[in-house]
Amino acid sequence: MKGYIYTLEVIFAAALVFTATIFIFNLLSPQQLTPTKTIKESAYDALSYIDASGSLRPVVLARDEPQLESMLSRFLPVNVGYETQICRESCSLVNVETNRTVIVVDYYIAGLRDTYAGSKVRLWAWQKF
Amino acid sequence: MKKKGVSHIDYIIAISMMIIILAVVVGFLNSFLSNLRHESESSASSTDALSVLSGLLYERGNISSRPFELGTKAYKIYITLNNTQNYYKNQSLVAANQTSELVSFNYTQLGYTASVNSTAIYNESNSSVNYNINSDIISFTANIASSGSALFTVYFDADSNFTGMSVPVSGFDNITEVFYPAEELRIVQYKKIIELNKTSYSLVKNMSGIPDFRLRIVDMQTNQTFLDYGSLPPSKANVVALQRYVLYQNSTAGIRQGRIIIQTW
Numbered sequence: 058m059k060g061y062i063y064t065l066e067v068i069f070a071a072a073l074v075f076t077a078t079i080f081i082f083n084l085l086s087p088q089q090l091t092p093t094k095t096i097k098e099s100a101y102d103a104l105s106y107i108d109a110s111g112s113l114r115p116v117v118l119a120r121d122e123p124q125l126e127s128m129l130s131r132f133l134p135v136n137v138g139y140e141t142q143i144c145r146e147s148c149s150l151v152n153v154e155t156n157r158t159v160i161v162v163d164y165y166i167a168g169l170r171d172t173y174a175g176s177k178v179r180l181w182a183w184q185k186f
Numbered sequence: 187m188k189k190k191g192v193s194h195i196d197y198i199i200a201i202s203m204m205i206i207i208l209a210v211v212v213g214f215l216n217s218f219l220s221n222l223r224h225e226s227e228s229s230a231s232s233t234d235a236l237s238v239l240s241g242l243l244y245e246r247g248n249i250s251s252r253p254f255e256l257g258t259k260a261y262k263i264y265i266t267l268n269n270t271q272n273y274y275k276n277q278s279l280v281a282a283n284q285t286s287e288l289v290s291f292n293y294t295q296l297g298y299t300a301s302v303n304s305t306a307i308y309n310e311s312n313s314s315v316n317y318n319i320n321s322d323i324i325s326f327t328a329n330i331a332s333s334g335s336a337l338f339t340v341y342f343d344a345d346s347n348f349t350g351m352s353v354p355v356s357g358f359d360n361i362t363e364v365f366y367p368a369e370e371l372r373i374v375q376y377k378k379i380i381e382l383n384k385t386s387y388s389l390v391k392n393m394s395g396i397p398d399f400r401l402r403i404v405d406m407q408t409n410q411t412f413l414d415y416g417s418l419p420p421s422k423a424n425v426v427a428l429q430r431y432v433l434y435q436n437s438t439a440g441i442r443q444g445r446i447i448i449q450t451w
Contacts, residue, residue, distance in 0.1 A: 061196065063196050063197075064196045064199050064200060067200040067203050067204070068203065071203045071206075074207050074211070075210065078210065078211050078214050079214075082215075082217075082218050094236070095232075095236070095428070098236070098239075098430075102430055103431065106431040106432065106433075109371045109372075109373075109433050110433065111262075111339065170266075170366045
């Protein structure tokens with residue numbers, strides 16, 4: 058009878074060690090590289106590139122957000138969700154993901170040639186999957 | 187009769203279970219260390235790739251000290267022409283179709299320090315416009331219908347030199363053009379691309395500290411590879427690839443839309 062109690066003890070100890078091992082190695086397992094920096098750089102570069110190629114300012118002046126989002130879709134990775142607003146002071150958060158870490162990039166546009174715009178493009182970006 | 191052997195079964199079971207536990211722990215440890223090694227390699231490669239892309243458009247040194255800084259500060263000027271009476275130099279003329287309206291400008295007079303041989307001119311449809319260089323005066327012609335308007339974009343920088351770009355142009359300067367202030371932009375410079383291409387791969391690896399890489403510039407419109415530098419990625423390795431969209435200067439001073447792809451491993 059005593060022997061079976063020892064066996065039960067060993068099974069109990071084994072279960073404890075097994076659980077502890079899984080817990081510790083899950084806790085210590087290397088975290089995936091944070092995509093935050095990459096997303097932020099991609100978002101800013103995309104706006105900067107569209108501006109440098111001469112397409113951003115006419116769109117901002119026309120306040121054409123769908124066109125801006127269509128242009129951005131060529132430059133942002135497919136796993137990045139985004140929402141844009143062309144605004145001045147307060148920008149609405151409509152359609153911005155609420156359950157993810159969201160990165161915000163502001164890109165200021167003074168004008169196009171002799172037309173004053175005084176606007177900013179606010180780009181929210183997040184990792185979709 | 188006492189069966190002595192039976193009383194040892196519990197010990198055998200206990201020892202077996204401990205061996206199994208040890209095997210599981212060793213398995214976990216091995217997998218953990220292996221993942222750790224792969225993650226650190228990927229992390230180092232990502233940092234290298236990000237660092238290359240972040241510094242790409244700077245010009246803080248030359249190729250021999252900062253091999254991946256391929257950028258230069260360029261400028262663009264918009265020029266508009268309105269073929270309406272108000273813009274005619276001779277107000278007694280009636281607005282009519284201008285098939286060879288001559289546009290001339292001089293960077294110094296506009297207030298810029300520029301290399302005339304770095305000029306690239308585009309019309310509204312983004313087609314390249316031929317121009318003439320006479321000393322420091324740049325001229326080109328435009329075809330504008332009566333009451334119509336035209337927009338041209340002139341790109342230039344201070345230290346590019348593309349010779350043989352000048353072609354003869356002739357026309358009549360009837361309309362006063364509007365020149366807008368220059369906008370600064372950063373582009374990948376052709377001469378730096380050439381310098382990098384001429385530099386030995388092993389030297390660039392030593393200078394940058396990146397174990398292995400491949401750097402490509404691909405044209406966005408034609409999808410053709412403009413630069414392919416470095417070695418081919420191995421079939422089995424942790425290869426990190428990042429890309430960035432940039433404007434680059436081609437062999438004829440043209441400003442092209444491209445993407446730079448860096449693969450590190």
